[in-house]
C-alpha cells in the first residue's frame with residue numbers, strides 16, 4: 001500500500017474511473033456477444049432447414065396450425081419439427097399463439113417461395129460455398145482464397161442470379177420510378193454482368209420503345225434470355241455474351257449503362273476499368289448506374305456492408321468491401337458529375353451519375369482477362385500481375 005492510499009478499495013475505484021475502465025473487476029462484461037455469434041451458426045442452418053423443409057410455404061398453405069398438423073403436411077417428425085418451429089419463433093419468423101404457429105409478416109413476404117419479394121432461394125446461396133468460410137483464417141493468412149467462385153462462375157452465379165432476381169427487380173423498378181424512366185421513351189441501355197437482367201428488364205418495362213444490350217458470361221446469358229423472354233422483351237434485346245472486360249462495346253451509344261452488383265467482386269483496378277468502359281459507352285448526358293451493398297467510410301457504422309465485404313473476401317479472387325468514398329472517387333475520377341446515391345430497397349444502394357456533355361474521351365488500358373482455368377489464381381488481393 002502506498003503512503004497516499006489509506007483506503008485501498010476507494011483508491012482502486014477512483015483510478016479505474018480515471019483510466020476509463022470502471023467496474024471491470026467485479027462486474028464482468030456480458031458474454032452475450034460471443035454466444036450470439038456462436039449461436040448465429042445454428043440460427044443460419046435452422047433457417048436453411050426451414051426453407052428446405054418447406055416450413056414457410058407449408059404454414060402459408062395451412063394457415064395457423066400446430067406442429068403436429070404441419071409435420072403431417074411436410075412428412076417430417078413432429079417432435080423434431082417443433083424444436084425447429086420454436087427456434088424460428090425466437091428469430092421473429094413465426095408467431096406462436098398457444099400451441100399454434102403462424103407466419104410473421106417478414107416470413108410471409110420474404111421466405112415463402114412464391115412471394116413477389118421472395119428471398120427463399122437466396123438463403124442457401126448468398127453466403128457463398130460453406131468451405132470458404134471454414135477456410136477463412138487460411139484465406140486471411142495466405143491473402144488468397146483457395147477455391148474462389150471465379151474458378152467455376154457458372155456453377156455459382158446460375159443459382160445466385162435466379163435467387164436474387166426478385167430482390168434486384170424490385171430495386172430496379174423502384175429506382176426507375178424515382179428517377180423517371182417512364183418519362184423517357186426510347187432509352188438505350190447496356191447491362192454489364194446482367195445475371196437474369198433485372199435492371200435491363202425494369203428499363204424495358206418502364207421506358208416505352210427502349211432497347212437493351214445485355215451482357216453476361218456464356219452459361220449465364222441463357223438465363224437472362226429466358227427471363228427477358230418470359231417478360232416479353234426478347235424482340236427489344238441483343239444478347240452480348242462474354243467477359244465484360246473484353247467484349248466489344250460501342251462508344252457514345254447508350255443512355256444508361258448498368259453495373260449491378262458486379263464491382264464488389266472485381267477489386268479496385270478492375271472496377272475502375274469497368275467504370276471507364278461504361279463511361280465511354282454512354283452518350284453525353286447519359287447515366288451510369290452502379291448498384292451494390294456499400295459500407296460506410298469508417299467501415300463500422302453499417303454492419304451489413306462490412307459483412308458483405310467479408311463475404312466477398314471469403315469467396316472471391318479479388319473482391320472485398322466497397323466504401324462510398326472509394327466508389328464516389330472512382331465516379332468523379334472518370335469525369336462523371338451530378339452523382340446521386342439512392343436506396344430503392346433496404347441495404348441495396350445505387351449510384352446514379354451523369355456523363356457531362358463535354359467530357360473528353362479517357363485513355364484506358366484493358367485489364368487482364370477473366371480468370372480462367374489456364375490462368376492461375378492470384379496469390380494476393382489485387383496484386384499487380
Ligand SMILES: C[S@@+](CC[C@H](N)C(=O)[O-])C[C@H]1O[C@@H](n2cnc3c(N)ncnc32)[C@H](O)[C@@H]1O
Pocket residue numbers: 153157161164165168192193194195196197198199215216217220242243244245259260261262291370
Ligand atoms: C452478383 S451477380 C449480379 C447480377 C445482376 N446484375 C443483378 O444485379 O442482379 C454478378 C453477375 O456478373 C456476372 N459476371 C461476373 N464476372 C463477369 C465477367 N467477367 N463478364 C461478364 N459477366 C460477369 C456473373 O455471371 C453474374 O451474373
